[in-house]
Amino acid sequence: MNSLTVAAKTKPMLELKAVSKRFGGITACKDISFDLQQGQLMGLIGPNGAGKTTAFNLITGVYKLTSGAVIFNDQLITGRRPDQIVRMGVARTFQNIRLFKRLSVVDNVCIALDCHETYFLGSAFLRLAGVRRREKAIREQALEYLNAVGLESKAYARADSMPYGLQRKLEIARALALKPRLLLLDEPAAGMNPDESLELAELIRTLHRRFQLTTLLIEHHMDVVMALCEKIYVMNFGLRLAEGTADEIQSDPEVLKAYLGEGYKRAQHS
Amino acid sequence: MFIQTLLTGLAIGGIYALMAVGYSLVFSILNFSNFAYGSIIMLGAYIGYYAMVKLGMPVGVSIIVSILGSATLCYLNERLAYSPLRKRRASSLFFMISAMGTSIFLENLVYATIGARFYSFPELFKTHNLAFGGISIGLLDVFAIAFSFCAIMSLNLFLQRSRTGIAIRAASYDIDVCMLNGVNITALIGLVFGFAGALAGISGMFLGMKYIVYPTMGWITAKAYIAAVIGGLGSLPGAVVGGVLLGVLETFVSAYVSSVVRDVFSFSLLVLLLMVMPTGLFGRFLEEKV
């Protein structure tokens, strides 16, 4: 166990090196550096507008970095297109759910599975036997992924006909179908009540183990973050505020100030 | 020869700029390509022609009639074809199709009722030339340059200085916020279409006087679309620069190379520019919010 950890330490799955992003005069992320070991489940927290989603967009190539570097699995991924980064093994979900709304639930997952499909355009035109076989396999596989998040009964419903909580689960299933090594979850429990969010936390933990993932999680539900994450990185105003284990973060005065305001300090002193 | 070509180019460029501004103005507010605009320009030319030739009105009055007529048509166009979509918050794709439909409808309605005949304005200015220092320029071209300049300048002044103008500029950034701040958006959009229509009337008159009046003269407005895209859709200074640039370059190409190459040239220019600058010269750079 110990030797494994040491070996992994030398070669992180994801490494951010002084990553910065400016939009005109606004700095959304400044000098963000952290690394994520294989198999780790890390939380990225911070108040609204702290630059967490921007960090996701920089890792996945949606935005171009202003400066810094992102290294995934020993390869520099800075400057690559999002679809190339996905193919290297990075998948994500979106804060403001971006499903293919008018398509069926199972088709949403099929599109993700296509990422690793290789049959040619010519054979697709003629729908050769090989293509038919592959298509059938894709569909079956898609149902398995739906099964993993408990959505198999909704497979043929229209994606946007489901309630929000289920749509978030579908986003997770779709991301898993990309067969990623690194999974980025952007507020998967947003809008859920405490019971639902704890149930989701359990699901995330199960999936993390079952698919041998490395997971980076943005979340506002602190009970979810504290229950799941071995390591937490806190951002505020685009900057690093703190980094550490759940216990360390919970007692960090800077973090408490950012979350509870100046009033917290005075209350503590008196 | 060079200065002569430049002046002719400026005259055409001025008209292109007028059309491009009208088209871009609508784009800046509603974020879609108003492909019906070409037909409004064509109808503007017909209205001007009827006022001047059939009703015997003087040139100045005819221009005013054409402006008023086109402004009304453009306003009605918005009320009938776009505002139902706006209320439903339809995507810009639907607006574009509706605009295409309007354009097809209007052009062919003119074909079916008035016919495909060519009409030409009386030779009022065509024969008059101003000559100075060995350069001769048509009086019409001088008018076109002067008139386009004045029209664009007064629109600019209005947008920069008046309360309504400021509201229009605000709406082009965020229509919802504008509405929450108590601006009557329906009236504002109506006004914008009215302005665009007025510009269509002026450019229609000049196009008609320079060339001829016929149902598909709206295709010249494809040049206006190209000019607006070169300048960056939704940017009014961009539309002016794009229009003048396209007019001048085209005139040089037809003068020094051949007039056949001209249209192929403007298309190639467009594609080349978009490859380098996907949002045109002055287009607002929109990074998708994720």
Place this chain on the structure above:
Amino acid sequence: MSQYFSGILSLGLIYVIATVGLAIFTGFTGLFSLGHAAFFAIGAYTAAILTYFYGVNFYLALLAAAAASGLVGLLIGYPTLKAKLRTDYFAIATLGFGEATRVLLENLPITQGARGLPGIANYTSLPVILAVAAVVIWIAWNFTHSRHGRAAIAIREDFVAAEMMGVNIFLGRLRSLIFSAACGGIAGGLFAHYFCFIQPSMFTSYMSTQFTAAVVAGGMGSISGPVMAALIFISVPEILRIANIWRLVAYGLLLVLIMIFRPQGLMGYREISFAFVKNFLGRLGKGGKA
């Protein structure tokens, strides 16, 4: 009489082939091509020139027509799609492309300019058209039900999410455009050998409009819808003997009305299938009982 109907059906099916092509592009990737008649024209001229001047076998000429149009689709699509132009910019670029192609056809020696090519051999017959249409529809259906088709749909629905699913947006769009252009080319080749005479003025933006109207009215994201719409658009006015020009007036109006009242068109995002028909009849039955 039967010759009259077979004539209508032939023309209708030629339009179906081109419309299916456009449905694959516009309906499945969400980008508008306003110059699709140009692909039709390129196919028509390629096939006609090959059989007329070089005595090439008709079927080979058809394939060459598809290849030529597809190649032009690649040439026009590569720079514009690479730049990830937004919908409006792309539509205007294709508008310019359509005009530029027509100007070239009017001025090249091999196309005999505006006079056109008379006396092309009459190789196209109803069975040939029927077979080609069936094959094209079958291939298009296969395409939309493959990973390549799903990628195109993903791009249309949400291109940011599509990119995050590993879809190469540029390739996905380019593939659809080339396929679409090739369909247009085949339809053009059939057309040339059906009418035995072609000239540039046949391939104006009106033709592009008819294709677009059929796709929109039939329903974006559907193949069976546009196929029906294309057949209806050609046959109904022909049978009712409505003058060509009023037909276009009606198309324009129809596009606007569809956008206002039924933006999903006849069959938006659905196909006619066995299950669909059963479902439909079931609903009819229920309606009857109630």
